[in-house]
Amino acid sequence: MLMAEKIHGDIEPGRAPGPDEAARWAALARRDAGADGLFVYSVRTTGVYCRPSCRARRARPENVAFHPTCEAAEAAGFRPCRRCRPNEPSRRERRAEIVARACRTIETAETVPALADLARSAGLSAFHFHRVFKEVAGVTPAAYADARRAARAASELQRGSSVTEAVYEAGFNAPSRFYASAGARLGMAPRAYRDGGAGAAIRYAATTCYLGAILVAATERGICAILLGDDGEALVADLRARFPKAEIGPGDGDFERVVAEVVGFVEAPGRGLDLPLDIGGTAFQQRVWDALRRIPAGSTASYADIARAIGAPAAVRAVAQACGANGIAVAIPCHRIVRSDGALSGYRFGVERKRRLLAREGGAR
Numbered sequence: 122m123l124m125a126e127k128i129h130g131d132i133e134p135g136r137a138p139g140p141d142e143a144a145r146w147a148a149l150a151r152r153d154a155g156a157d158g159l160f161v162y163s164v165r166t167t168g169v170y171c172r173p174s175c176r177a178r179r180a181r182p183e184n185v186a187f188h189p190t191c192e193a194a195e196a197a198g199f200r201p202c203r204r205c206r207p208n209e210p211s212r213r214e215r216r217a218e219i220v221a222r223a224c225r226t227i228e229t230a231e232t233v234p235a236l237a238d239l240a241r242s243a244g245l246s247a248f249h250f251h252r253v254f255k256e257v258a259g260v261t262p263a264a265y266a267d268a269r270r271a272a273r274a275a276s277e278l279q280r281g282s283s284v285t286e287a288v289y290e291a292g293f294n295a296p297s298r299f300y301a302s303a304g305a306r307l308g309m310a311p312r313a314y315r316d317g318g319a320g321a322a323i324r325y326a327a328t329t330c331y332l333g334a335i336l337v338a339a340t341e342r343g344i345c346a347i348l349l350g351d352d353g354e355a356l357v358a359d360l361r362a363r364f365p366k367a368e369i370g371p372g373d374g375d376f377e378r379v380v381a382e383v384v385g386f387v388e389a390p391g392r393g394l395d396l397p398l399d400i401g402g403t404a405f406q407q408r409v410w411d412a413l414r415r416i417p418a419g420s421t422a423s424y425a426d427i428a429r430a431i432g433a434p435a436a437v438r439a440v441a442q443a444c445g446a447n448g449i450a451v452a453i454p455c456h457r458i459v460r461s462d463g464a465l466s467g468y469r470f471g472v473e474r475k476r477r478l479l480a481r482e483g484g485a486r
Contacts, residue, residue: 145187148173157211158429162187163199170194175205213429219243220257220432223250224265233266257432258408265404324372325360326380327353330387331481332474336360337380339372343397347383347450349470363448387451390482391418394452402446405436409443416457418482423461445469451478 148156156173163170164180170188171177188194191201191208201208210218223239239262240250254262323345325338336356338346346363348356361369372380379396386394400410408431415430416422422430424440433439444455447469456475460466468475 142187145173146182149179149185152176154211154213157207157213160187160189161191161194161207163194163197168199169202170199170207171202172205172207172211174211175202175207177202177204214434216253216257217429217432217434219245219250220254221434223254223262224258224432227262227266233263236262260408321364321367323360323364323367323369324376325357325369326372326376327356328380328384329353330384332387332470332477335384335387337383338369339376339379340399343399344379344383344449344452345399345401346448347387347452348448349450349474383452388481390451390454390478398449398452400449400453402443405439406443406446409440410447410449410453413444413447413453413455413457416454418454421457421459421463421479423459424466425461427458457482 145156145160145162147153149162152174154172154174159173161170161172163186165184165186166180170191186197188197188199195201195208223243226234226239226242236251237247239254240247243250243253245253251262254265258265321340323338323340325336325346327334327336329335332349334350334353334356336346336348336350336353336359337344338348338360346360348359350356350359382396383394386392400407402410409427412427412430424437424444425434427444428434428437428440431440444458445467447453447455450456450470456468456470456478458466465472465475465479
């Protein structure tokens with residue numbers, strides 16, 4: 122669970138709860154493991170501090186205080202709970218590190234490592250490792266390996282390699298294995314991807330919404346761009362720069378209905394968008410964007426939250442870059458990313474639009 126609540130300092134017991142404190146009390150009531158790492162709480166009568174998910178008997182509210190870190194709790198004179206061990210990596214963090222190490226192994230290996238080998242390195246059974254990997258990364262180890270190979274092939278294609286060279290350089294043992302998933306990974310045929318969208322047909326339409334100008338574009342597979350700005354012509358130029366060799370043209374009457382549905386979604390994000398997306402992107406970007414899509418309307422997360430969610434807690438900078446590369450606004454909601462202190466961070470389509478999107482979503486809760 123991604124949580125938006127930020128910890129600003131120790132909170133003394135006996136005060137009327139503010140919004141953030143109320144969220145912490147709710148996390149304690151649920152014993153929410155998703156709040157672990159965001160704060161700890163101490164109990165005056167026992168002298169210990171715990172994770173929010175600790176299974177210890179619930180303390181009386183007047184004896185509880187919240188702290189932003191273990192260090193802050195210890196500085197206040199409390200010792201770590203022996204049951205939940207809040208000063209050690211949590212189960213979620215340990216699992217994330219296991220998956221991050223496995224991802225690095227997959228990414229650097231010349232051939233895809235066997236599931237049994239990855240599990241052995243993690244000290245787990247193959248069954249348990251497979252389950253942990255999928256829960257943390259959102260995909261199976263095999264799917265992640267396929268995505269990484271497809272990303273390597275995409276990189277080779279962008280450098281001008283032939284499709285055959287790119288396929289073998291990426292680690293596919295047969296071109297057929299690559300072509301079987303190329304459309305889903307690249308968003309278009311391999312040669313079209315290499316040639317900047319050559320041969321791909323993209324329809325688009327630009328209109329206005331409460332955020333200003335909006336452009337919606339789609340391939341035959343789904344929506345490939347939702348761009349926001351001040352000028353429709355500038356958005357068309359942005360689209361052409363993203364796909365310089367694609368066949369780009371205005372959509373027909375049927376496409377106008379697609380645009381109307383997208384605009385309706387932007388106006389009311391909580392309703393969801395029931396249209397296919399042609400996402401493309403590298404394997405890492407897809408993991409980030411998938412995590413972003415799991416943030417519900419009305420909630421926010423930090424870059425660090427997303428990095429932990431995809432099992433790569435050290436990849437905060439790379440997560441920020443993936444957010445900046447997102448060209449499908451609102452449907453892939455990078456506007457729900459805020460700084461660790463809760464302040465608004467940069468947004469490709471303008472911080473003021475981000476502010477208005479968050480306000481609109483907050484009003485819909």
